[in-house]
Amino acid sequence: MARRLFYVPEVRREEAELTGEAAQHLVRVLRVEEGQQFEISDNRHLYLATVTTARKSSVVFRVTERLPDLAPVPEVTLLASLFKFDHFEWLLEKATELNVARIVPVVAERSERGLEQAAPKRKERWERILLEASQQCRRMTLPVIADAVKLREAVNTEASHRVLLDESRQGPALTGLPLQAGESVALLLGPEGGWAERERELVLAAGWKAWSVGPNVLRAETAGMAALATVSQLFRVE
Numbered sequence: 001m002a003r004r005l006f007y008v009p010e011v012r013r014e015e016a017e018l019t020g021e022a023a024q025h026l027v028r029v030l031r032v033e034e035g036q037q038f039e040i041s042d043n044r045h046l047y048l049a050t051v052t053t054a055r056k057s058s059v060v061f062r063v064t065e066r067l068p069d070l071a072p073v074p075e076v077t078l079l080a081s082l083f084k085f086d087h088f089e090w091l092l093e094k095a096t097e098l099n100v101a102r103i104v105p106v107v108a109e110r111s112e113r114g115l116e117q118a119a120p121k122r123k124e125r126w127e128r129i130l131l132e133a134s135q136q137c138r139r140m141t142l143p144v145i146a147d148a149v150k151l152r153e154a155v156n157t158e159a160s161h162r163v164l165l166d167e168s169r170q171g172p173a174l175t176g177l178p179l180q181a182g183e184s185v186a187l188l189l190g191p192e193g194g195w196a197e198r199e200r201e202l203v204l205a206a207g208w209k210a211w212s213v214g215p216n217v218l219r220a221e222t223a224g225m226a227a228l229a230t231v232s233q234l235f236r237v238e
Contacts, residue, residue, distance in 0.1 A: 070140040075184035081108040081191035091221040096133035098228040105148040155206040159186035171210035
């Protein structure tokens, strides 16, 4: 049975400590005890460590071995237009499992009213979702979630391939993206209801290319997951 993985702020002098809510969760919910072994990550490297202190205010790990680093996460940025938060948060979880490196919430013309104002209050919750999903799928590094931005700012994102996910289904299939080793990808995902025509024109004028993820019209969160899964496989091929 695979050991559980936990993220720690840092490893210093072969020790790492979790405090506050993180420690309470480990002790009260996960029943972590002294003497147990786990894998820990400082968001750079992976270690095997033994719990030497397990209190609700503090869990201390003693490193016993540095483990081989896992394959680096591909440089994939998902710029996801804001939509209903329960669906959006499902996308965050699945994007983490599919090795997204960075997520940028985007305010689109057809984003539901009030989501932009509510997004900053959700940031801490979203980071917790990313943390829990990363621990579950045993990533070595955590994805980053940025503050929400307007579309006109989002289109300035730099990447080797800047992909507008095309709900019109007229663009070439994303499976044909000419991805080379070491390149980066930015995926721009529209809101429920799709892009307004002037938004689409803005994105294409900024140099983004429209690509399709299939013949069917997909829900926003499904399209995001399909695109990430496709790009993940293209990176594996490389």
